[in-house]
Amino acid sequence: xxxxxxxxxxxxxxxxxxxxxxxxxxxxxxxxxxxxxxxxxxxxxxxxxxxxxxxxxxxxxxxxxxxxxxxxxxxxxxxxxxxxxxxxxxxxxxxxxxxxxxxxxxxxxxxxxxxxxxxxxxxxxxxxxxxxxxxxxxxxxxxxxxxxxxxxxxxxxxxxxxxxxxxxxxxxxxxxxxxxxxxxxxxxxxxxxxxxxxxxxxxxxxxxxxxxxxxxxxxxxxxxxxxxxxxxxxxxxxxxxxxxxxxxxxxxxxxxxxxxxxxxxxxxxxxxxxxxxxxxxxxxxxxxxxxxxxxxxxxxxxxxxxxxxxxxxxxxxxxxxxxxxxxxxxxxxxxxxxxxxxxxxxxxxxxxxxxxxxxxxxxxxxxxxxxxxxxxxxxxxxxxxxxxxxxxxxxxxxxxxxxxxxxxxxxxxxxxxxxxxxxxxxxxxxxxxxxxxxxxxxxxxxxxxxxxxxxxxxxxxxxxxxxxxxxxxxxxxxxxxxxxxxxxxxxxxxxxxxxxxxxxxxxxxxxxxxxxx
Numbered sequence: 049x050x051x052x053x054x055x056x057x058x059x060x061x062x063x064x065x066x067x068x069x070x071x072x073x074x075x076x077x078x079x080x081x082x083x084x085x086x087x088x089x090x091x092x093x094x095x096x097x098x099x100x101x102x103x104x105x106x107x108x109x110x111x112x113x114x115x116x117x118x119x120x121x122x123x124x125x126x127x128x129x130x131x132x133x134x135x136x137x138x139x140x141x142x143x144x145x146x147x148x149x150x151x152x153x154x155x156x157x158x159x160x161x162x163x164x165x166x167x168x169x170x171x172x173x174x175x176x177x178x179x180x181x182x183x184x185x186x187x188x189x190x191x192x193x194x195x196x197x198x199x200x201x202x203x204x205x206x207x208x209x210x211x212x213x214x215x216x217x218x219x220x221x222x223x224x225x226x227x228x229x230x231x232x233x234x235x236x237x238x239x240x241x242x243x244x245x246x247x248x249x250x251x252x253x254x255x256x257x258x259x260x261x262x263x264x265x266x267x268x269x270x271x272x273x274x275x276x277x278x279x280x281x282x283x284x285x286x287x288x289x290x291x292x293x294x295x296x297x298x299x300x301x302x303x304x305x306x307x308x309x310x311x312x313x314x315x316x317x318x319x320x321x322x323x324x325x326x327x328x329x330x331x332x333x334x335x336x337x338x339x340x341x342x343x344x345x346x347x348x349x350x351x352x353x354x355x356x357x358x359x360x361x362x363x364x365x366x367x368x369x370x371x372x373x374x375x376x377x378x379x380x381x382x383x384x385x386x387x388x389x390x391x392x393x394x395x396x397x398x399x400x401x402x403x404x405x406x407x408x409x410x411x412x413x414x415x416x417x418x419x420x421x422x423x424x425x426x427x428x429x430x431x432x433x434x435x436x437x438x439x440x441x442x443x444x445x446x447x448x449x450x451x452x453x454x455x456x457x458x459x460x461x462x463x464x465x466x467x468x469x470x471x472x473x474x475x476x477x478x479x480x481x482x483x484x485x486x487x488x489x490x491x492x493x494x495x496x497x498x499x500x501x502x503x504x505x506x507x508x509x510x511x512x513x514x515x516x517x518x519x520x521x522x523x524x525x526x527x528x529x530x531x532x533x534x535x536x537x538x539x540x541x542x543x544x545x546x547x548x549x550x551x552x553x554x555x556x557x558x559x560x561x562x563x564x565x
Contacts, residue, residue: 102524108428109517115424116510122180122434123503129175129185130441131496137168137175138458138492141465142484148469149478158477159251162469169309169462173198176311176442176459186438187315188420194314195438196459200224200278201310201445203464206303208287216448220307222278224249227467228307230275232288238271239263239284246293247275251471278307308467311444311459313451316420318437325414332403333411339394341417346371347391348413354406355398358383366391391415426509432502441495455487 144161147153153161176196178185187195200220202213212218226249234244243260260271273280291302322337337345346367353362360381365374381387385401396415400407421433439446443457454460461480468476 098523102520106517106520106524109513109520112426113510113513113517116426116506116513119424119426119432119434119506120503120510122185123499123506125178125180126185126434126436127496127499127503129178130492130499133175134172134442134458134492135489135496137171138484138489140168141165141462142481142489144469145465145477145481145484149474149481151474155251155472158469158472158474162466165462165466165469166309169459169466172442172458172462173311176438176444183435184315185434186436186441188317188435188437189422190315190420191422191435196311196442196444197314199310199312199445200307201450201460201463202280203306203308203467204304205300206289209303209305212283212286214450217283219281219448220278221281224276224278224307226250227309227470228275228278229471230273230280230305230307231291231301232303233290233293234288235290236288238282238286238288239268243288245273247273249276275307280305280307306464306467306471308470309463311442311463313439313444313446315438317439317446318420320420323416325416327412327414328408329411329413330400330403330405330408332400333407334399334402335396335413337391337394337396337415339391341393341415343368343417344370345391345393345415346412347389347396347415348374349407349409349411350376352406352409353381353387355381355385355387355400356383356406357381364389368392426506427513430509432506434502436499441492455483456491458488458492461488 144165148158148161173196176186177194183191184193184195187193202218204210204213228247228249229252230245230247232243232245236243238260240262242262245260246255246257248255258274260273269284270281273282288303291304319340322341324335324337326333326335348365350363350365354360358381361378363376363378365376367374379389385399387398389396420437422435423431423433425431439451442459443452444459445451450457450460461483465480468480
C-alpha cells in the first residue's frame with residue numbers, strides 16, 4: 049500500500065524533532081548552570097521527595113547546632129563562675145580564716161580583714177547574679193530578675209536560738225553596715241519574762257541597753273528586739289541565758305546573737321508544686337499532686353467514684369503521652385470524701401468535701417509539673433537544662449530558712465565569718481576555717497563538676513551534629529547534584545544532535561519534484 053508523505057507531515061515531524069532535541073539540550077544546559085540533577089519535581093518525583101526530606105533534616109540539624117551553641121554559652125559561663133571565680137574567692141576567705149584563727153592577730157587586724165571579707169561577700173553576690181544575654185543563670189526559671197538579694201540573718205551559739213534560726217523562726221527588717229551583737233543579760237523565757245539585753249554595732253566597744261517586755265496574752269506569738277535601726281522578730285518561748293558582762297562578749301557567754309550579712313534567694317527551686325487542671329469533674333472537686341514528675345500525667349476516672357464511703361471499688365487510668373496510651377488501675381475508696389491514687393512519679397490526692405456528688409466517669413485531671421529547668425533540645429527528644437538553681441550552689445536563705453546546711457552554705461559561711469571578724473571572735477573564725485576546708489569547698493567543687501559534665505555533653509553532641517550534617521549533605525548531593533562528566537558528555541552529544549537536526553531539516557525542506565526528475 050502506498051503512503052503519501054505530504055509537506056505538512058514532513059514539517060510537523062521536523063518541528064517535533066527540533067523541539068525535542070532543543071528541550072533535551074536546554075535541560076542539560078539548566079543542569080549545568082544549577083549543578084543540580086533535579087530542578088523541578090517532574091525531573092524525578094521520588095528524588096524530589098528525598099531532596100525535600102533531607103533538606104528538612106539539615107535545617108533541623110542546623111537548629112540543634114544553634115541550640116547547642118546557646119547551651120554551651122550558658123554552661124561555659126556557669127562553669128567559669130562556679131569552678132574558677134567562686135573557688136578563688138573561697139580560697140581567699142580560707143586564707144583570711146587561717147590568719148584570723150590564730151592568736152597572733154589583734155582585734156584591729158581582724159577588723160581590717162573584715163573589710164576585705166565584706167568585699168569578697170559582695171563579689172559572691174555578684175557572681176550569684178551573673179547574667180547571660182540579660183538572663184540570670186542561677187535563678188531557676190525566673191531568669192528575668194536577680195537570683196540573690198543581700199539581707200541580714202542571725203547566728204547564735206546558743207543551741208535553742210540556733211535551731212530557731214535554722215527553722216526560719218526569725219524575721220529581720222532594716223539594714224546595717226556592720227555586724228550587730230545582741231547579748232541577753234537576764235535569764236528567762238521570751239514572752240513570759242521581762243528580759244534585759246544590750247547591743248553593739250562596733251564589735252563590743254560600746255553597748256546600748258534594751259528590754260524585751262513580757263506579754264501574758266497567749267495570742268501574742270512574737271516579740272521584737274530593736275538594735276541600731278534593725279528590728280529582729282523572735283517567737284515566744286525561747287529561753288535566754290544571762291551573760292557575764294564583765295567576762296566580755298564571748299561567743300559562749302550567755303545568749304549572744306550576731307546579726308550579720310546574708311543573701312536571700314529570689315529564684316525558684318527545682319521542684320515546685322505541679323499545676324492541676326480538672327476537666328469534666330463535678331463542682332467543688334479539689335485535687336493536688338506530690339512527687340517528682342518529669343512530664344505531664346493525665347488521670348482519667350473510668351467509673352463513677354463516690355469518696356464519701358469506704359469500700360467502693362473504682363477504676364482509673366493514667367497516661368504520660370497526652371492520652372495516646374493508657375494504663376488502667378483499680379482502687380478502693382477509704383471514705384471521708386478523700387482519696388489518694390498512685391500515678392507515675394508520685395501520687396494525687398482528691399477531696400470531694402465541698403463537691404456536689406461523686407466523681408463522674410470520664411473525669412480527667414492533668415498534672416503539669418512546673419519545673420525551674422530551662423531546657424534546650426539538642427537532639428530529637430533530647431534536652432539539656434542550662435540554667436541552675438542558685439541556692440543549690442551558693443546557699444543563702446530561701447523561704448525564710450537556710451537553703452543549705454551551714455557547712456555547705458557559701459553565703460552563710462561568708463556572713464558568719466564577717467561577723468566573727470568584726471566582733472573579734474577567734475574561735476568563730478577557726479570554726480569557719482574548718483567548715484570551708486572540710487565541707488564547703490569540696491561541695492562547690494562537686495557542683496562545678498555537675499556543670500562541667502553538662503558542658504562536656506553538649507560539646508560531644510555538637511561534634512555528633514557536625515558529622516550528621518556532613519552525612520546529610522552527602523545524601524543530598526548524591527540525590528540532587530549532577531555528575532559533571534556525564535553532563536558534559538550529554539551536552540556535547542545533544543549539541544551535535546541538535547545541529548544535525550537543523551542541517552537535515554534545512555536540506556529536506558529545500559527538496560521538490562525537480563530533484564527527482
